[in-house]
Amino acid sequence: MKSTEWSSESRLSRRAFLKSASLATAALGIGMSAGADNAARRPDILFIMSDDHCANAIGAYGSRLAALDPTPTLDSLAREGMLFENCFCVNSICSPSRATILTGQHSQANGVLVLEQPLPPERQYLPTLMGQAGYETALIGKWHLREEPAAFEYYKVLPGQGRYFDPIFHESTRGAYPNNRIEEKGHSSDVMADSAIAWLAGRTSEKPFFLCLHFKAAHGPWQNAPRYDSWLEDVEVPYPDNLFETGGHGSIATRGDGDELARYIGTSIGLRHPLRNMAGQLEIEAAGGEESTLKAAYQLYLKRYLRCIRGIDDNVKRVLDYLRESGRLDSTLIVYTSDQGMFLGEHDYFDKRWMYEESMRMPLIVRYPRGVAAGARSDALIDNTDFAPTLLDFAEAEAPGFMHGRSFRPILESGEEPEGWRDAVYYRYWMHLDSHYNPAHFGVRTKRFKLIFFYGSGYKAEGVRTPPGWELYDLEADPFEMNNVYGRPEYAEIAESLKRRMLELREQLNETDAAYPRIQAIIDRHWTTTPESVAEAVEISHAAKRQFDQEAEAAGSPRKSAPRGQSANSAANPE
Structure with missing residues (x-):
């Protein structure tokens, strides 16, 4: 089935979508009359998504952690299906990424730019359209989009971030939202898998199912089930080389003039960041010097994180075993992904948010023996706007024109990129200096290059500004992004070409800053590097350092929670 192109002319308005949804039963003659025939050939769909599971923590991706065997089930899934090497999110933070998956749209189009913004039922397009296509829809696990997931026929979801142990859920069968709460005993990963199996076992419908199983793990603070406490206990987890070496990574935007902001930008594993660090x-205890403290923090962080990952993997196995025993495994399209990646010490960072590889890259594994070759790998550029169109394609439903993404079903079935497939992914992170001290930025990534523009200002209140600046990485020569080559003469033509592509995508996606004139003014002044723009960036750097120094002096010691922006957010909708 052809996917709708990205042209702005073809996009339906939200009002048009709602009108078409109200006429769905009449319009979808394929719905009931052809339902039995379609059910016989359309797959059941199991969409599994974890939280903050970076590709580096899946053995099949072959990172430094593969030897620890953190994911035997997911590795098996990859051997039996297709693994995507270049799948990316377009805004690496929980709620916005989840909204993109459900809407097929970039953040500015779907209205979820930052954590505190909701996704109301009328914009929950994917489950709405799957239901119209004749699927029984269910969501179990983490939701994190504030309003009721009412577009699903059945839901059992955590309020906000939820708890690792003895989680509370909102369940659709227990009355009106938000008073439909129930507490379940046990670890959240176990409880969610139990709930998914129970829902599958209790189905009476002959419709195909669309089940979203969304684990809370491996979001921090990391709490594994006790049975994993001894795993990795006597093992030294391998360190990334760029935990200790900076190289030529970064720019004035992320390190300040003369590196004066290096200790304040991006929360750290060790003691580099005085306001928030993993230690x-x-x-x-900061004993034995900075390097020993950094190593101790890294080891404890990675072990707690990987134990949560192993818990996900074992529970995925339980659900797959149930499908196998019930005879539905091979007729089910199984998708495994995460809402975004995660830093595990690379560049001395933790958390996500950045456009750098560890954060932007999403794991993506798809198994479906009836259409996807076993053991296949693809380097096609996929982003999370493509998920909804692809799932709708397998459901034999048309993706609305207002979705930015395209179905990658042709890639799954042929292993080849169709003509005209995307040559670049557009990314934007909006939450300037919120919680983890990341400057706001946008950029483009092709298969070989990545160009990032840090504009360094909030989209609402300006607050502390950070210096505007550019970074360019040659990912073929420098896969770990250790050398910013922006400004080098040999890359000048490439940088200009990527800038033109960036502008094309911003226009194509209606990703302008007309509503944010302060940001647009920064873009205009710093799009081309001039003596005036450099002088302004240096001045902003010095001012930011003064403000950060004052904050660090007032704090006295590293904080364990977010000092800025997130504070008003954290109780109701923590990161």
Whole structure:
């Protein structure tokens, strides 16, 4: 089935979508009359998504952690299906990424730019359209989009971030939202898998199912089920080389003039960041010097994180075993992904948010023996706007024109990129200096290059500004992004070409800053590097350092929670 192109002319308005939804039963003659025939050939769909599961923590991706065997089930899934090497999110933070998956749209189009913004039922397009296509829809696990997931026929979801142990859920069968709460005993990963199996076992409908199983793990603070406490206990987890070496990574935007902001931009594993670091968060004593503290923090962080990952993997196995025993495994399209990636010490960072590889890259594995060759790999550029069109394609439903993504079903079935497939992914992170001290930025990534523009200002209140600046990485020569080559003469033509592509995508996606004139003014002044723009960036850097120094002096010691922006957010909708 052909996917709708990205042209702005073809996009339906939200009002048009709602009108078409109200006429769905009449319009979809394929719905009931052809339902039995379609059910016989359309797959059941199991969409499994974890939280903050970076590709580096899946053995099949072959990172430094593969030897620890953190994901035997997911590795098996990859051997039996297709693994995508270049799948990316377009805004690496929980709620916005989830909204993109459900809408097929970039953040500015779907209205979820940052954590505190909701996704109301009328914009929950994917489950709405799957239901119209004759699927029984269900969502179990993490939701994190504030309003009721009413577009699903059945839901059992955590309020906000939820708890690792004895989680509370909103369940659709227990009355009106938000008073439909129930507490379940046990670890959240176990409880969610139990709930998914129970829902599958209790189905009486002859419709195909669309089940979203969304684990809370491996979001921090990391709490694994006790049975994993001894795993990795006597093992030294391998370190990334760029935990200790900076190289030529970064720019004035991320390190300040003369590196004066290096200790304040991006929360750290060790003691680099005086306001928020992993050593402080894990309450590791700063004994034996900075390097020993950094190593101790890294080891504890990685072990807690990987134990949560192993819990996900084992529970995925339980659900797949149930499908196998019930005879539905091979007729089910199984998708495994995460809402975004995660830094595991690379560049001395933790968390996500950045456009750098560890954060932007999403794991993506798809198994479906009836259409996807076993053991296949693809380097096609996929982003999370493509998920909804692809799932709708397998459901034999048309993706609306207002979705930015395209179905990658042809890639799954042929292993080849169709003509005209995307040559670049557009990315934007909006939450300037919120919680983890990341400057706001946008950029483009092709298969070989990545160009990032840090504009360094909030989209609402300006707050502390950070210097505007550019970064360019040659991912073929420098896969770990250790050398910013922006400004080098040999890359000048490439940088200009990528800038033109960036502008084309911003226009194509209606990703302008007309509503944010302060940001647009920064873009205009710093799009081309001039003596005036450099002088302004240096001045902003010095001012930011003064403000950060004052904050660090007032704080006295590393904080364990977010000091800025997130504070008003954290109780109701923590990161």
